[in-house]
Amino acid sequence: PPFVRDVLGMMIAGQGDLLPVSAIPVDGTYPSGTTQWERRNLAEEIPVWDTDLCIQCGKCAMVCPHAVIRIKAYEPELLSDAPETFKSMDAKDTDWQGMKYSIQVAPEDCTGCGICVDVCPAKNKSAINIKAINMRPQRPLREQEMTNWDFFRKLPELDRRQIKVSSIRQQQVQQPLFEFSGACEGCGETPYIKLVTQLFGDRSLIANATGCSSIYGGNLPTTPWSKNNDGRGPAWANSLFEDNAEFGxxxxxxxxxxxxxxxxxxxxxxxxxxxxxxxxxxxxxxxxxxxxxxxxxxxxxxxxxxxxxxxxxxxxxxxxxxxxIKRDVWIIGGDGWAYDIGFGGLDHVLASGRNVNVLVLDTEVYSNTGGQMSKSTPRGAVAKYASAGKTAAKKDLGLIAMTYGNVYVARIAMGAKDEQTLRALLEAEAYNGPSLIIAYSHCIAHGIDMSKGMRDQKAAVESGQWPLYRYNPDRLEKGDNPFVLDSRAAKIPVKEYMHMENRFKMLELSKPEIAKTLFAAAQEDADTRWAMYEYLAARPVLSSGK
CATH class of the missing domain: 1.20.1440 (de novo design (two linked rop proteins))
Incomplete structure (x- = not known):
């Protein structure tokens, strides 16, 4: 497009200063979906799909932080002019009988994080290191996969009315309307944002708090927020740390x-x-x-x-x-906003009773500004302003919100239970009132192998450090307990989870005695929290809520 070529292209080339003022949009609005033109070619290796092993679970596409792995189901005759190297297989889902199924990677937009390979459950029985998706050198594949990607993009999107959105294997054919962002390789935040746009993006307005999500979501010259073939997509605007909830x-x-x-x-x-x-x-x-x-x-x-x-x-x-026509409002930001600087405004908005959806991308630290401690930071973690380990327990934002009684609240972790993540988002959007979703988001600031970030999420849940739950006030109408505990009692000690991340391990190396005390306190925090949640899940329902 001319604007992308003549204006954004100049900015990308570092020549934005040469543009005349008249070339800049007078109202400050920029076209969406422009990251597709950057094609950064960052990855040395990209994922390659193996049709012989694939079980069509959709997990690789779901966890992809940059929306470079796409899935489509389509009629077989559309393959008549497909490139020679384009891959397809028969769709296995019974609802798509007679259709073809393809997983395609955008080779020039992939960052090579490898998180898709880590979560793939389909393995070669004779070579367990081979899965249904595997990392291979990008350069020899680039040209053919560019051709395949261009063909794939032209295949029609499946009618959204034919998609069972409660099933990941079907839901993941929905087109993402957040793609190719500048987030870190293996980012733990962007898969949640992408999922929201797949489910509701064609009718959503998004209020974004300053933080990582404003840098990878709205940094000039391009934007990853995009639109579908009907021209519908999220309307996105950024606000400040202190007032984003009110903005939404x-x-x-x-x-x-x-x-x-x-x-x-x-x-x-x-x-x-x-x-x-x-x-x-x-x-x-x-x-x-x-x-x-x-x-x-x-x-x-x-x-x-x-x-x-x-x-x-x-x-x-x-x-x-x-x-x-129904429109959704999503208020999105990190824990620095939701737990700290914007908490007063968030509390005000939740108390308003208005139908807004709040998504907290909880990295448990001020990620974008350099790794400072927040009230979400767990006890024992090392961060700026907590170099000797945070001595206080993590603030329980969800429990605070539940005290209102009319707020939908969920705590999710895609890497631990992706079905619960999907279900919580669907329930939150369907709830006619305020909703709060707190999403565990692994982060490079944790000092982890980002290609295995979903494992850290799973360990956080299995240790009791991050219990999964949903609090749905609508359940009271049926006489059911509104609080549902979606994770089981801890399988591993909290310390085992902590040993997976440098933010905890470095305290043992620098201050072992303090670490011993704080790690023991962290275990007690987890045990106390679990006992509280078990009580909430088991308590009798005393009122219909009417």
């Missing part, structure tokens, strides 16, 4: 007011419209893809009819009719 609440209030105005105008214009159409528009359920699709069709029909109706109300409704 403002979006929700504005959307609700726009919808209120649209309903009022539709009611006024109703005598000049088909009664069945008006009733359907006003009473539409929009709980799934099919229902949202139907509402979009009705709104399109409404706009057509409004074009031939005179009057101010009809013309105003023509401008606001899209507000009748």
């Amino acid at each position: 609440l403002g979006m929700r209030v504005a959307l609700d007011k726009q919808a209120e105005i649209a309903v009022e105008l539709l009611t006024r214009v109703a005598p000049q419209l088909d009664g069945e159409l008006v009733t359907a528009l006003l009473n539409a359920d929009q709980h799934n893809e099919a229902e949202i699709y139907d509402q979009r069709e009705r709104v399109a029909l409404l706009k057509t009819k409004l074009q031939v109706i005179d009057g101010d109300d009809a013309q105003r409704l023509l401008q606001t009719a899209d507000s009748l």
Whole structure:
């Protein structure tokens, strides 16, 4: 595109100072989906798909931090002009019988982190180091895989109404609307953001707190936030550490007011419209893809009819009719924002009762600003301002939010239980009220092998350091306990998990006596926390919540 070539291209080449002011967007908005033109070629090795071993579980695509691994299911005749080296196999899912299935890698956008290979469960029985996806040198594969990638991108996206979003193996064919970001290799935050855009990105507004997510999400000259073939994608804007929650609440209030105005105008214009159409528009359920699709069709029909109706109300409704379609607000940021600097605002927003979704990318440290301690940092971890190990326990943000009773709360870790991660996101978005999702996000600041970051997530859960749960107020309506504990009692001691990460190990090397004391206290923290959560999960339901 001309703007990408003539403006962004100059910036990428380090010649942005030569651009005239007139070339810059006057309103500060930049086109989305422009990271696809960078093609950084960072990886020495890229993942290569083995069709003989693949079980089509979708895990490799789900954990990919940069959305370079894509999956599609499609009709066989579309392969008639496929490149000679393009790979496909018969789709194994019974819902896709007779269709073809492909996993494709974007060779020039992959960072070579290898996290996809680490999570792949399909192994060669005669050579256990060979999986259904394996790292191979990029240079000899680059040209052919570029051709394959270009062909793959042209294959049609599967109709979202045909996808069972509660199943990872099906859900992962959904197109990501967050791709090729500048996040670290093996980043633990971006898989969650990508998943949100796959599920809800075509109807979402995102309020982003300053931090890592603002650097890899909105740093000039390009943006990874993109749009689908219908031109729909997330509307993203960044705010400050201290006010991002309120920023997102403002979006929700504005959307609700726009919808209120649209309903009022539709009611006024109703005598000049088909009664069945008006009733359907006003009473539409929009709980799934099919229902949202139907509402979009009705709104399109409404706009057509409004074009031939005179009057101010009809013309105003023509401008606001899209507000009748469900839109989500996602408030996204790190633990430095949610636990510390923006906590007062976050608490205010959760208490408002408004329908907003909060996603906390919890790295347990101020990652972007250099690794300072936050209130999320666990006891015993070394960080800036805690060089002798943090002496206080981690703040339990989820437990605080649960005290309101009307906030959906979940603690998730994709590397430990990806099905629970998916389920929590779906439930949070469906809940008509505030939701808070706290996502364990492994980080380079932890001092770990980033290609095995999902193992650290799993160990955190299995040690009891990061229990998984969902608190859903809607369950009270059925007489069920709103608190569901999704992980089991600890299988390994906390110390075993700590020994996997340099942020804990360095304390043993520098101050062994302090480490001994703090590690013992950390174990006690985990035991106490688990006892509390077990009690919450087992307690009798005393009220229907009405």
